[in-house]
Amino acid sequence: xxxxxxxxxxxxxxxxxxxxxxxxxxxxxxxxxxxxxxxxxxxxxxxxxxxxxxxxxxxxxxxxxxxxxxxxxxxxxxxxxxxxxxxxxxxxxxxxxxxxxxxxxxxxxxxxxxxxxxxxxxxxxxxxxxxxxxxxxxxxxxxxxxxxxxxxxxxxxxxxxxxxxxxxxxxxxxxxxxxxxxxxxxxxxxxxxxxxxxxxxxxxxxxxxxxxxxxxxxxxxxxxxxxxxxxxxxxxxxxxxxxxxxxxxxxxxxxxxxxxxxxxxxxxxxxxxxxxxxxxxxxxxxxxxxxxxxxxxxxxxxxxxxxxxxxxxxxxxxxxxxxxxxxxxxxxxxxxxxxxxxxxxxxxxxxxxxxxxxxxxxxxxxxxxxxxxxxxxxxxxxxxxxxxxxxxxxxxxxxxxxxxxxxxxxxxxxxxxxxxxxxxxxxx
Amino acid sequence: xxxxxxxxxxxxxxxxxxxxxxxxxxxxxxxxxxxxxxxxxxxxxxxxxxxxxxxxxxxxxxxxxxxxxxxxxxxxxxxxxxxxxxxxxxxxxxxxxxxxxxxxxxxxxxxxxxxxxxxxxxxxxxxxxxxxxxxxxxxxxxxxxxxxxxxxxxxxxxxxxxxxxxxxxxxxxxxxxxxxxxxxxxxxxxxxxxxxxxxxxxxxxxxxxxxxxxxxxxxxxxxxxxxxxxxxxxxxxxxxxxxxxxxxxxxxxxxxxxxxxxxxxxxxxxxxxxxxxxxxxxxxxxxxxxxxxxxxxxxxxxxxxxxxxxxxxxxxxxxxxxxxxxxxxxxxxxxxxxxxxxxxxxxxxxxxxxxxxxxxxxxxxxxxxxxxxxxxxxxxxxxxxxxxxxxxxxxxxxxxxxxxxxxxxxxxxxxxxxxxxxxxxxxx
Numbered sequence: 001x002x003x004x005x006x007x008x009x010x011x012x013x014x015x016x017x018x019x020x021x022x023x024x025x026x027x028x029x030x031x032x033x034x035x036x037x038x039x040x041x042x043x044x045x046x047x048x049x050x051x052x053x054x055x056x057x058x059x060x061x062x063x064x065x066x067x068x069x070x071x072x073x074x075x076x077x078x079x080x081x082x083x084x085x086x087x088x089x090x091x092x093x094x095x096x097x098x099x100x101x102x103x104x105x106x107x108x109x110x111x112x113x114x115x116x117x118x119x120x121x122x123x124x125x126x127x128x129x130x131x132x133x134x135x136x137x138x139x140x141x142x143x144x145x146x147x148x149x150x151x152x153x154x155x156x157x158x159x160x161x162x163x164x165x166x167x168x169x170x171x172x173x174x175x176x177x178x179x180x181x182x183x184x185x186x187x188x189x190x191x192x193x194x195x196x197x198x199x200x201x202x203x204x205x206x207x208x209x210x211x212x213x214x215x216x217x218x219x220x221x222x223x224x225x226x227x228x229x230x231x232x233x234x235x236x237x238x239x240x241x242x243x244x245x246x247x248x249x250x251x252x253x254x255x256x257x258x259x260x261x262x263x264x265x266x267x268x269x270x271x272x273x274x275x276x277x278x279x280x281x282x283x284x285x286x287x288x289x290x291x292x293x294x295x296x297x298x299x300x301x302x303x304x305x306x307x308x309x310x311x312x313x314x315x316x317x318x319x320x321x322x323x324x325x326x327x328x329x330x331x332x333x334x335x336x337x338x339x340x341x342x343x344x345x346x347x348x349x350x351x352x353x354x355x356x357x358x359x360x361x362x363x364x365x366x367x368x369x370x371x372x373x374x375x376x377x378x379x380x381x382x383x384x385x386x387x388x389x390x391x392x393x394x395x396x397x398x399x400x401x402x403x404x405x406x407x408x409x410x411x412x413x414x415x416x417x418x419x420x421x422x423x424x425x426x427x428x
Numbered sequence: 429x430x431x432x433x434x435x436x437x438x439x440x441x442x443x444x445x446x447x448x449x450x451x452x453x454x455x456x457x458x459x460x461x462x463x464x465x466x467x468x469x470x471x472x473x474x475x476x477x478x479x480x481x482x483x484x485x486x487x488x489x490x491x492x493x494x495x496x497x498x499x500x501x502x503x504x505x506x507x508x509x510x511x512x513x514x515x516x517x518x519x520x521x522x523x524x525x526x527x528x529x530x531x532x533x534x535x536x537x538x539x540x541x542x543x544x545x546x547x548x549x550x551x552x553x554x555x556x557x558x559x560x561x562x563x564x565x566x567x568x569x570x571x572x573x574x575x576x577x578x579x580x581x582x583x584x585x586x587x588x589x590x591x592x593x594x595x596x597x598x599x600x601x602x603x604x605x606x607x608x609x610x611x612x613x614x615x616x617x618x619x620x621x622x623x624x625x626x627x628x629x630x631x632x633x634x635x636x637x638x639x640x641x642x643x644x645x646x647x648x649x650x651x652x653x654x655x656x657x658x659x660x661x662x663x664x665x666x667x668x669x670x671x672x673x674x675x676x677x678x679x680x681x682x683x684x685x686x687x688x689x690x691x692x693x694x695x696x697x698x699x700x701x702x703x704x705x706x707x708x709x710x711x712x713x714x715x716x717x718x719x720x721x722x723x724x725x726x727x728x729x730x731x732x733x734x735x736x737x738x739x740x741x742x743x744x745x746x747x748x749x750x751x752x753x754x755x756x757x758x759x760x761x762x763x764x765x766x767x768x769x770x771x772x773x774x775x776x777x778x779x780x781x782x783x784x785x786x787x788x789x790x791x792x793x794x795x796x797x798x799x800x801x802x803x804x805x806x807x808x809x810x811x812x813x814x815x816x817x818x819x820x821x822x823x824x825x826x827x828x829x830x831x832x833x834x835x836x837x838x839x840x841x842x843x844x845x846x847x848x849x850x851x852x853x854x855x856x
Contacts, residue, residue, distance in 0.1 A: 019474075020461060020471045020472075020473075020474065021461060021465070021648075025453065025455070025458060027453070029476075030453060033448060033449065037449070043448045044448075044477075044478065044480075044483060045448075045475060045476060045477050045478070045483065045487065046447075046448065046475065046476040047473060047474065047475050047476075048457075048473060048474040048475075049472075049473050050472065050473070052472075055472060055473065059473065062490065220449075283745075285748075286742075288721075291725075291728075292724050292725050292727070292728025292729070292733075292737070293716075293721030293722065293723070293724030293725040293728065293740070293742065294721065294725045295721070296720055296721030296742045296744075297719075297720050297721040297722045297725045299720070300719075300720025300721065300742070300744060301720070301828070301829065301832075303795070303796050303797065303828060304797065305720075305744075306744055306745065309720070309744045309745075310744060310745045310747070310748055311741065311742040311743045311744035311745055311748040311752075312721070312741075312742045313739065313740070313741055313742070313752070314714075314721065314724045314728075314739040314740045314741070314742065315739045316724075316728060316733075316734055316737045316738060316739035317711075317734065317737075317738045317739055317782075319738070319782075319783065320713075320738055320739040320782055323781070323782070323783075324739075324741070324752070324781070324782070353751070353752070354745075354747075354748055354751070354752070355747065355751075367731070368731050369731065369732065400729070400731060401729065404729075
């Protein structure tokens with residue numbers, strides 16, 4: 001029996017005039033790019049094309065001439081603008097015919113909703129001659145796979161919540177059986193508290209060495225306010241050897257970056273801090289000025305966070321710092337609102353008043369106005385009260401939103417470090 | 429003198445293997461799609477192609493054969509992977525040569541930074557025969573425009589902060605002079621408090637009529653939690669007529685949608701509420717339970733918000749509702765935390781304790797746990813105290829993040845409506 005040739009290369013075609021308009025982006029290809037990489041299939045090109053029959057046929061025909069696998073997303077709806085079925089059939093010179101089984105499924109879907117099937121929806125039951133149709137549990141349009149012997153053409157619906165489950169359930173098994181044998185594996189190392197260049201300085205000598213190894217490891221560095229992450233990946237037929245090298249590379253990076261690493265399992269900083277608070281049965285409260293509730297919002301974004309978050313005070317006005325947190329008016333007058341003394345008083349005040357184990361105080365200049373030579377925009381004082389009180393001054397770069405995100409992340413990191421040590425009971 | 433032919437159609441090619449990897453997306457094409465639409469140039473296709481010489485040459489050659497304008501982004505760096513200059517030159521059969529003026533600019537850039545120019549950077553001074561080079565104030569690589577008579581090929585750098593200013597300063601004037609004369613104009617109508625289908629029911633008869641007019645207006649509806657917006661646009665050579673039709677369409681929609689419309693000038697809901705509070709010299713405070721600080725964070729995201737935000741209390745735990753807001757323990761016991769009585773007590777408590785003009789109370793079940801038959805996930809009570817106290821029960825759809833966003837938006841909308849009337853002084 002002949003063995004089907006291996007699938008090594010791919011192109012993706014996103015179909016729909018709306019994807020050429022402003023403010024719309026093809027996100028399906030991100031999902032597909034990642035899955036193809038895992039399968040060891042090289043994505044050569046991505047295209048976006050509008051609902052024009054000739055444009056669409058040309059794009060499909062050109063791609064089929066170049067690569068082993070062509071995936072289309074979109075254009076499977078019931079209207080005259082949905083042209084993908086017709087275009088693929090025309091390019092392959094195959095007929096398109098209503099499949100009675102698919103028609104029954106489409107009709108049943110309308111019946112369940114208690115509405116008669118519009119006649120246009122018959123189009124969605126049209127299957128390309130020789131194609132296998134793919135069930136769509138989350139929508140009307142089935143997908144299709146055409147195997148020409150040396151090429152696979154896969155037609156998927158456009159909505160991500162229909163496309164993704166269909167791809168995973170019906171397409172991945174086909175591709176896995178036909179992929180070349182190289183598999184991709186990954187590791188992620190997330191750090192906080194270091195800048196991108198500080199992380200690079202420590203990490204680069206390590207990952208450069210692994211990049212030059214027998215099983216080469218590719219490393220990319222991604223930075224956002226308060227987070228620098230290293231993505232390690234490699235592709236090999238010998239998966240055990242690959243996993244071993246990735247484990248060694250990851251372990252060396254973790255050892256070199258030390259305390260800056262907060263996770264190797266893709267959790268967010270707030271998830272890690274929440275889990276550490278929960279493990280120690282500690283309750284946290286925060287007093288926020290310049291971050292205006294952002295730290296509490298991030299902490300309470302985690303489901304189940306009521307097990308470790310009591311709440312807090314957004315003390316945007318100085319009067320609120322005095323009344324709700326007990327910050328001394330003399331302290332505010334002597335040091336100004338953005339000062340170590342006020343940050344400490346806020347952290348200790350919210351801890352005491354709310355009866356928390358850990359109190360956080362954040363006060364700073366988020367800008368764009370309000371900066372001075374002594375306290376420029378980006379200056380933030382953060383204090384964490386957990387028995388002892390620690391305070392630190394930061395100068396964050398960027399705009400208002402970035403400074404606020406940096407400050408919330410820095411506060412989470414200070415909490416993470418503070419609760420590493422034993423936390424005594426608060427004075428309630 | 430021959431008049432250069434009009435530019436009517438375009439394709440965009442994003443160059444770089446990194447854009448084919450997971451988690452990376454070509455955002456340059458969004459910016460360019462919008463600018464091309466404004467210029468009345470039809471974007472026919474978008475492509476992403478890796479750093480492979482043959483792939484890149486093919487993609488460029490095919491596009492040049494199809495459309496009047498081909499724009500590339502990326503691949504203008506100094507390394508061997510930066511192939512766009514070579515590929516365009518090869519496709520056009522033109523030479524590539526170092527331009528002494530560009531070389532001097534590139535060298536000067538290094539000199540200013542006090543580092544010697546690496547010899548590889550000479551590549552960035554290579555200009556295609558007959559091309560005009562475009563200055564890059566924000567980076568090393570200049571852009572290039574090749575005019576073949578009936579085609580324009582524009583080479584732009586990949587980083588958005590280099591590409592965007594270069595496009596606006598050096599390419600838009602060229603295209604404006606060569607565009608077909610049709611210009612695009614837009615209007616935006618933003619609503620809150622209505623679902624997408626409620627907005628559609630009211631708006632669809634109006635915009636359908638304008639879609640069928642002599643100067644047809646295209647309408648798209650975009651929905652996110654708490655926000656449904658209508659984008660109107662049209663393209664015409666007679667800009668005055670177009671502006672007039674857009675004004676009429678926008679005014680009819682605003683009249684029909686009534687109080688749900690909060691802006692026609694693209695401001696956010698929190699900006700509108702902030703401006704209305706500031707205009708009335710009112711200070712706001714919020715008591716948040718299920719939103720966990722999100723409302724205060726959104727209010728304080730606006731620069732200058734200290735003029736209308738006092739702050740508030742994130743009362744995640746019931747003890748904080750009692751201690752910091754004065755919610756009665758009997759009220760909590762009798763009605764539960766998610767109840768009209770508690771929302772009212774939170775709004776009134778935070779208004780009184782912080783001395784605010786307007787107090788907001790939010791309490792609900794954001795999920796995924798904590799729902800019951802009587803109070804399912806998505807149930808949220810919101811109260812606004814501004815002299816009188818108004819309270820309302822909502823049942824929001826979606827996941828935890830969506831429910832929280834819906835609740836914060838609904839609270840902002842209730843504040844917007846409450847302060848439309850006269851607000852008496854609070855009991856301080």
